[in-house]
Amino acid sequence: MNRIPPRHAPFTPAWRYGLAALAVLAVLAGCSERFPGMDAPTAGPAPAPAPAKPALPACLLPAVSALEAHPGAERVDLYWAEPDGWHNRENWVFEVEADEGAGFSKAHEGFIDVPAFCHFIEPGRGVNYRVRMVEVNASTQVVEISPWSEAVRGESRRLEDSDLVEEVQRASFRYFQNYRHPVSGLPREGIGGWNRNMCSVAAAGMLFFNLAVGMENDWISREEGLAHARQTLEFLEEKADRFHGMFPHWLHGETGKVIPFGEKDDGADVVETAFLLSGALFFRDYVGEDASETASVIRDTANRLWKAAEWDFFVKHRSDGRKPLLWHWSPRHGFGIDLEIVGFTEAQIAYILALASPTHPVGPASYFKGWIGPGYGHPRTRMGVEMELGRETDGPPMFYTHYSYLGMHPGVFRYGSKNYFEHFQSFCQAQIRWAERHRPELGGGIWGMTAGLHPDGYGVQHPGSDNGTITPSAFLASWPYAPDEAETCLRNLYLRHARAFWGPFGFRDGMNLTRDWYSTQYIAISVGPVAPMIENQKTGLCWKIFMRNPELRKGIQIVRRGRKS
Numbered sequence: 001m002n003r004i005p006p007r008h009a010p011f012t013p014a015w016r017y018g019l020a021a022l023a024v025l026a027v028l029a030g031c032s033e034r035f036p037g038m039d040a041p042t043a044g045p046a047p048a049p050a051p052a053k054p055a056l057p058a059c060l061l062p063a064v065s066a067l068e069a070h071p072g073a074e075r076v077d078l079y080w081a082e083p084d085g086w087h088n089r090e091n092w093v094f095e096v097e098a099d100e101g102a103g104f105s106k107a108h109e110g111f112i113d114v115p116a117f118c119h120f121i122e123p124g125r126g127v128n129y130r131v132r133m134v135e136v137n138a139s140t141q142v143v144e145i146s147p148w149s150e151a152v153r154g155e156s157r158r159l160e161d162s163d164l165v166e167e168v169q170r171a172s173f174r175y176f177q178n179y180r181h182p183v184s185g186l187p188r189e190g191i192g193g194w195n196r197n198m199c200s201v202a203a204a205g206m207l208f209f210n211l212a213v214g215m216e217n218d219w220i221s222r223e224e225g226l227a228h229a230r231q232t233l234e235f236l237e238e239k240a241d242r243f244h245g246m247f248p249h250w251l252h253g254e255t256g257k258v259i260p261f262g263e264k265d266d267g268a269d270v271v272e273t274a275f276l277l278s279g280a281l282f283f284r285d286y287v288g289e290d291a292s293e294t295a296s297v298i299r300d301t302a303n304r305l306w307k308a309a310e311w312d313f314f315v316k317h318r319s320d321g322r323k324p325l326l327w328h329w330s331p332r333h334g335f336g337i338d339l340e341i342v343g344f345t346e347a348q349i350a351y352i353l354a355l356a357s358p359t360h361p362v363g364p365a366s367y368f369k370g371w372i373g374p375g376y377g378h379p380r381t382r383m384g385v386e387m388e389l390g391r392e393t394d395g396p397p398m399f400y401t402h403y404s405y406l407g408m409h410p411g412v413f414r415y416g417s418k419n420y421f422e423h424f425q426s427f428c429q430a431q432i433r434w435a436e437r438h439r440p441e442l443g444g445g446i447w448g449m450t451a452g453l454h455p456d457g458y459g460v461q462h463p464g465s466d467n468g469t470i471t472p473s474a475f476l477a478s479w480p481y482a483p484d485e486a487e488t489c490l491r492n493l494y495l496r497h498a499r500a501f502w503g504p505f506g507f508r509d510g511m512n513l514t515r516d517w518y519s520t521q522y523i524a525i526s527v528g529p530v531a532p533m534i535e536n537q538k539t540g541l542c543w544k545i546f547m548r549n550p551e552l553r554k555g556i557q558i559v560r561r562g563r564k565s
Contacts, residue, residue, distance in 0.1 A: 061092070061146035064115075064131045069154030073162035073494065076154035077171070077504050078117045079178050080131055083146075086115075087182060087196045087254065091136050099128040099151070111136065114191055116178055116504035123158040164490055165534065168476060170219055171506035172530035175522065176203075176210040177220060177228075179505070181253030184239070185232035187528070189250060191505075192521030199253040201272040202403070204232065205279030206528030209406045209542050212286045213535045226294045229283050233301040236276075243268035243329055245308035245360070247276060264337050267330040270314050271341060274350035275403055277306055282407045282546045306551070311354035311362050315370075316340065324370030325350060325362065343371045344390045348413075349404035356555035364562045377415050382463075383433040388416035389423040394463035395430035398450040398474040401481065402529040406536075407546025412556055414563070421481070428482035431474070434463035441468070441513045445492040447485070448474030452526055453509040455517040468514040472507035477529035480537040506530065 066081035078096065086092050093111035097104040098119060107119055111134065121127055130151045135144040176187050186199035187207050208229060215225040239256030241248060246268035250259035260266035284302040287295045314325045316335070324340040341347050351371045354362040377389040390396045401410070401424040410420035418426070435447035449461035452471035461469050472493065479486045493507065501508040501518040509519040509526055535541045546552060 059147050060144050061133045061135060063147045064094070064133055064149040067129070067131055067149045067152050069129055069152045071155055071157050072118075072167055073159045073164060073498075074123055074156050075118055075120045075498075075502070076127065076129070076156050078119065078129055078131070078152075078154070079174065079504065080115050080149065082115045082182055083133055086133075089135070090196065092133055093136060094131055094133055096129060096131050097148075099130075100125060104128075104130065111140075114179060114504070116174070118502060118504045119154075120499050121156050123156050123161075126153055126155045128153050159495075164494055165487065168490060168506050169213070169531045169534045170217070171504065172476075172527050173210050173214045173217075173219060175505040175524065175527045176207050177214060180207075180228070183254045184235040184251075184256070185228050186235070186251065186253050187524045188253065190521060190523045197253045197255075198259055199251045200524045201247045201249060201251060201269065202275040203524035203528045204236070205275035205277065206406065206525070206532070207232065208279035208283035208286075209532035210528065212283065212541065212545070213531045216535070216539070216541055223294075226287065226290075226292070226298065229287075230294050230297050230301075233280060233298060233305070237301050237305060242308070243331060244310040244313045246270055246273040246310070246314075246329070248272075262337075264330050264333040265328055266332065268314070268328060270311075270325055270327055271347045271350050273309060274347070274353050277309060277353060278349050278404075278407060278546070278552075280305055281549055281551060282542065285549050286545050307357075307359045309353075309357065310360045311357050312360045315362050315366055322369045322373065323363070323366045324373075325354060325366060341371065342373055343376050344396070344400065344415075346400045346403040347371075349408055352408065352552065352555035352559070354555075355558045356551040358551075364558055367559060368562055379416065382430060383437065385426050385430045385433065387423070387426050387430065388418065389420070390427075392462055392464065394434065395427045397460050397462040398427065398431065398448065398478050399525075399529075401427060402450075402473075402477040402533060403525070406529060406532045407542045407549075408552060408556075409543045409547050412547075413559070424478070424481045428475075428478050428485065430463050432482070432485055434466075435470075438466075439468060439470075442470065443492070443496065445488050446470060446496075447489055448472060448476075448478075450474035450526075452523065453519050453521055455512050455515040467512065469510050469512045471510040471526065473509075473526040473530055476507075477533040479534045483537055 062083045064080050064083065068079050070077045093113050094115065096107045096112060096117045098107040128151045130148045132148045133146040134142045137143050180187055181199055184199065187203040188194065188196060189198040189200045211225045211229055214220045215222050235256060240251050241256060241258040248258040248267060249261035249265060249269040249272050252259055258266055280302040284299050287298050314329065315323050316326050317323055324342055326335055327339040327341050328337045329335055341350055348371065351367045355364065355367060375391045379388050380393060382394045387395060410424055413420045415423065431449055432447045435442055436444065448470050449463065449466050450471045450473060451460045454467055454469040461467065475486045475489045497511060501511055505522055505527060509521050509523050511518045532542045536543050
């Protein structure tokens, strides 16, 4: 990159560099307070030669804007607008400085790789904050910087004056509001190792539930929420790759092209699409009869996406008479993965929507001879907890009870002697007792196993098959099933471990005390269920709206009729 000559070089009139150089000179003038001795260029004779100094980075990057400071329990949460072009520049990162009365100094080690930061400070102390963006090279050396943002002031709350439930709910929502892709509005796959253009289709469905929660709690305005939903739905219809009406697991947030999840997983993902469409239909109903143009676009686009899904294409007729849906289809490999969607897992919503489709429905046999099959459940008593649903002897991972049930109330389905809500309550009790008996290092009152990151990668933890990893979303999104135990766990986890792995979007993905490990990462589908499920316990918002949905009710009625027959 061409640079303005060093300030010790012979003076050259500005006109020699053109208008662009004048703009750069003006920005450089704004950087002088960060670099003592670096004054704004002025006209005049050249100074005497001086010993060469290391070149200082120039303020050539766009400035950070819209910096906000929000009080939290013994911490301040900072959020700012994502600079233009940041999503395509993986080497653009941030630095945060804090001034507690003795001048600004760096508030963290290294760099911040998202437009948000959490700073733990003693309650009652006002702190000024400012942020800048920096460009680093492969050796993490700073090569360019932006001017500092305008400073904002923040102050933390005392723990006893804080509502931790509201704080974790709002922080989770902010992942979808503050870390969405700027072009598509889609939620990014994760933080800490994922490309900034990689977006999650499953989490896109969770986005719509989170938007409604944010609007109802006045965290965003109705206009903001509707605009975000419209942006995402229009992108999905107009730019995103689809295969027989189904979306892939990952989408590029700028181009809409599929990002392969695996060698043969480069096309349709039925389960991820089901999560997406359940969210779109929910939000269509949440908007209701709103007469605005944006609301009309939301309703119409959601309907077209819903009707385009070719569920019947994915039915596999097996020689034993079963007719399950298959999870994947590839434009290059067809049904090469040949993975059946069978229960009991997180995927029930796929069958309910497939049964209810107005254009490409599947028959009831796919549900009763596909989703339900051998191993769907078996009676057992473990650790004093009676369970019937599911294959796992000591109880399943908790995400089975979350993804399909952000809007679909589990109490409308039965298996054995209990409805699913009651089964899910039993699963929580099994996890609580497992942690009490087998994980003394947790110190009591902490529990929660599901799919997520652990010290050796990514995997699924559940009672009887765990390596000591606790994933906060497991208990946070189970709030309706065990509200007292979840609230106790939240308080214990925050008091004992918040400074180790709480960030601007709530707890990071997991911790394992036997390995002295705390995750530094977030995953969208772990964060996504938290705010909606807590809201379901508080007000029933998502369940109330989606359970009135005519398509969902149709699918549920088909299941109920089939069960009776």
